[in-house]
Amino acid sequence: MAKELLVIKIGGTEGVNFDFLCLEIAEMVTQRSKIIVVHGGSKEANVLGEKVGHPAKFITSPEGFTSRYTDSETMEIFSMAVKGKVNTSIVTKLQKFGVNAFGLSGIDGQFMIAVRKKAIQSVENGKRKIIRDDFSGKIENVNVSILNWLLEMNIVPVIAPLAVSTEGEGLNVDADRVAAMVARAMHADGLMLFTAVKGLYRDFPNEKTWIPKLKQNELPNALQYAQGRMKKKILSAQEALAGGVRRVAIADGRGDRPIANAFAGQATWIGVE
Amino acid sequence: MAKELLVIKIGGTEGVNFDFLCLEIAEMVTQRSKIIVVHGGSKEANVLGEKVGHPAKFITSPEGFTSRYTDSETMEIFSMAVKGKVNTSIVTKLQKFGVNAFGLSGIDGQFMIAVRKKAIQSVENGKRKIIRDDFSGKIENVNVSILNWLLEMNIVPVIAPLAVSTEGEGLNVDADRVAAMVARAMHADGLMLFTAVKGLYRDFPNEKTWIPKLKQNELPNALQYAQGRMKKKILSAQEALAGGVRRVAIADGRGDRPIANAFAGQATWIGVE
Numbered sequence: 026m027a028k029e030l031l032v033i034k035i036g037g038t039e040g041v042n043f044d045f046l047c048l049e050i051a052e053m054v055t056q057r058s059k060i061i062v063v064h065g066g067s068k069e070a071n072v073l074g075e076k077v078g079h080p081a082k083f084i085t086s087p088e089g090f091t092s093r094y095t096d097s098e099t100m101e102i103f104s105m106a107v108k109g110k111v112n113t114s115i116v117t118k119l120q121k122f123g124v125n126a127f128g129l130s131g132i133d134g135q136f137m138i139a140v141r142k143k144a145i146q147s148v149e150n151g152k153r154k155i156i157r158d159d160f161s162g163k164i165e166n167v168n169v170s171i172l173n174w175l176l177e178m179n180i181v182p183v184i185a186p187l188a189v190s191t192e193g194e195g196l197n198v199d200a201d202r203v204a205a206m207v208a209r210a211m212h213a214d215g216l217m218l219f220t221a222v223k224g225l226y227r228d229f230p231n232e233k234t235w236i237p238k239l240k241q242n243e244l245p246n247a248l249q250y251a252q253g254r255m256k257k258k259i260l261s262a263q264e265a266l267a268g269g270v271r272r273v274a275i276a277d278g279r280g281d282r283p284i285a286n287a288f289a290g291q292a293t294w295i296g297v298e
Numbered sequence: 299m300a301k302e303l304l305v306i307k308i309g310g311t312e313g314v315n316f317d318f319l320c321l322e323i324a325e326m327v328t329q330r331s332k333i334i335v336v337h338g339g340s341k342e343a344n345v346l347g348e349k350v351g352h353p354a355k356f357i358t359s360p361e362g363f364t365s366r367y368t369d370s371e372t373m374e375i376f377s378m379a380v381k382g383k384v385n386t387s388i389v390t391k392l393q394k395f396g397v398n399a400f401g402l403s404g405i406d407g408q409f410m411i412a413v414r415k416k417a418i419q420s421v422e423n424g425k426r427k428i429i430r431d432d433f434s435g436k437i438e439n440v441n442v443s444i445l446n447w448l449l450e451m452n453i454v455p456v457i458a459p460l461a462v463s464t465e466g467e468g469l470n471v472d473a474d475r476v477a478a479m480v481a482r483a484m485h486a487d488g489l490m491l492f493t494a495v496k497g498l499y500r501d502f503p504n505e506k507t508w509i510p511k512l513k514q515n516e517l518p519n520a521l522q523y524a525q526g527r528m529k530k531k532i533l534s535a536q537e538a539l540a541g542g543v544r545r546v547a548i549a550d551g552r553g554d555r556p557i558a559n560a561f562a563g564q565a566t567w568i569g570v571e
Binding site for chain 2: 073076077078101104105106107108109110113116117120121125126127128129130132133134135170171174175178180187189193194195
């Protein structure tokens with residue numbers, strides 16, 4: 026029987042426990058799964074930005090989506106923190122837990138091409154403004170050949186959320202949506218997005234409104250009540266399911282055995298049927 | 299006819315012009331050569347160290363070799379600057395000049411294994427001391443499969459000087475010696491080390507003592523009069539030639555058309571015969 030292929034996104038938010046996640050990924054790869062890891066790095070990018078005197082700024086779109094304002098200096102900081110530090114750290118952790126791993130970003134071999142957002146609408150203190158010097162983008166194409174080669178060699182690909190634009194510029198891309206696009210392109214069996222909450226809430230942070238299961242056709246509605254960065258996770262779930270991935274989890278990456286717990290129901294599972 | 303394979307090391311020293319080197323590498327790859335790039339990043343690591351309040355320190359061995367003192371915080375800074383920034387910058391430059399390129403370090407896929415220097419002798423103000431918390435090492439093994447795959451796909455591998463220890467730790471390794479070990483392992487036709495001087499001098503910086511040609515058996519003697527970081531380049535040339543690489547250049551990476559100029563004789567060429 027072919028091994029199942031999972032794409033697992035490790036959030037870069039405060040609270041997500043990389044050690045527990047890497048330990049379980051290593052166990053699963055040894056036993057029964059092929060896994061591709063995608064990670065964020067927002068916390069580390071913020072820390073480095075503070076240290077070098079160029080603190081992070083965030084943009085809120087008129088639709089309520091939040092993203093990092095990435096001028097060229099921020100792009101360098103982002104690349105140093107996310108590719109240089111976080112990616113290397115995940116790769117060495119997996120290796121210490123006994124599986125081989127390989128770090129790459131979408132710039133490497135141009136394997137993820139994104140379209141740069143040349144004019145971004147931002148809402149600041151109720152006023153709209155247009156930002157034109159932003160180096161962020163939206164993934165348009167994933168070339169799977171390097172990922173297939175690594176998986177065939179029993180090496181876990183660890184993907185940092187950077188891509189290359191059609192004009193050859195390095196871009197910051199949203200890691201949740203990278204994970205969704207990679208899961209689609211690789212025809213993955215499942216996509217799991219680990220973050221520092223238990224999943225989706227109808228009315229965050231009211232514990233009683235936590236949602237264990239959601240159908241694909243409920244996602245447009247969920248996009249309305251999801252708050253902050255959770256909106257992008259819902260969008261990513263939509264993109265993955267629309268592209269043939271059968272199930273998506275938004276799960277808690279803070280504790281021990283996060284993957285087993287998610288499979289045991291401690292996550293918001295979103296599926297086709 | 300098989301294309302010649304060159305390993306080209308781009309020094310990370312002040313003065314080396316990455317644009318000119320990348321432009322010429324892209325032209326050569328389009329025309330007649332397979333090229334593997336290895337780079338340093340000392341200047342950028344120093345700049346980042348200053349910015350984050352952990353400035354670089356250097357160790358001088360009793361034999362006169364200089365190396366970066368790499369405690370665990372320096373290792374993180376080194377990885378951010380060298381892998382996150384310099385490597386990404388070279389990869390995108392090559393892509394802008396029309397060839398595909400892929401950034402990796404020896405940690406990725408564990409393709410370069412190094413032995414950690416667990417106790418380093420250092421001479422400070424005439425006194426010897428032993429340093430035990432240093433994360434640097436010496437390459438022992440290069441697994442060429444990823445490099446071969448990339449070259450077959452017409453992608454230029456761009457290697458950052460990090461390796462993984464036999465205990466799974468990330469290590470800072472000397473980029474000149476990485477270039478030599480990669481050239482050996484890949485049976486390269488030539489190795490070119492670009493830096494911010496014209497080559498080797500009998501009595502640096504006296505222009506009249508510049509050496510255009512050197513035989514392999516003259517290297518032990520050159521190791522005596524070479525100064526500072528030039529010693530490691532001589533050692534790298536020795537390692538490459540001993541491993542079957544036919545010729546090594548120590549060349550000037552500061553000006554226009556650095557590779558053509560080196561082939562035209564503006565470099566110290568070291569050969570077997």
